[in-house]
Amino acid sequence: MNIFDKLEQDISNQIQSLQAKQQELIEKKKYLATTKEKIQNFLTSAQEIQQIVGGEPELLKSIQKELGKIFSSHNNPQPKLPIKKENSTTPNLESPPENKPVDSAPKSADNSDDTEEGEAIKIFNFVDAQGKNTSF
Structure with a gap:
């Protein structure tokens, strides 16, 4: 195998690795976009609820208590995205x-x-x- 074949193989491996990373970032961006939309919808609903029960302090305290239960870290751990381990395929090329x-x-x-x-x-x-x- 000559040096050009080796370089071509290394570059091909790098391209595949970068394409996989790009796809992972695209998926993460989609996930974040849907999460952002859900949060905005939730906040809009919360503002509507606040306007509806604004004159009832007991209802507001009850809602705040329930939201505190929902958002407490020990009851609702955050979902984790899958983490892919990367393999370095560029032993003879310059470091990125x-x-x-x-x-x-x-x-x-x-x-x-x-x-x-x-x-x-x-x-x-x-x-x-x-x-x-x-x-x-």
Whole structure:
């Protein structure tokens, strides 16, 4: 096997690995999109309920207590996405460039407008397959 065949095989393996990672990221993005939609629907429903029972403090306390039970960490562990182990297939090629950390928290100049709803919804930043930053 000559060196060009070896390089072609290594590049082919890298392409397959990157395609698998891309597919995994696409699935994760779909999962996050559906989760975001469900959360937004839940928050909309919660606002409607708040308007309906706004004059009844006992009902509000009861609802808050039930929501506390639902969202307590020991009763409802977060679902975990499957984690794939990656195998390095580039023993003779240069090491890939190091990934720089991406700041996923949006920067706000004015923190005085923070509300419970604003804190509940987060914006996720992603880097797409072309290396462009996208917000989700």
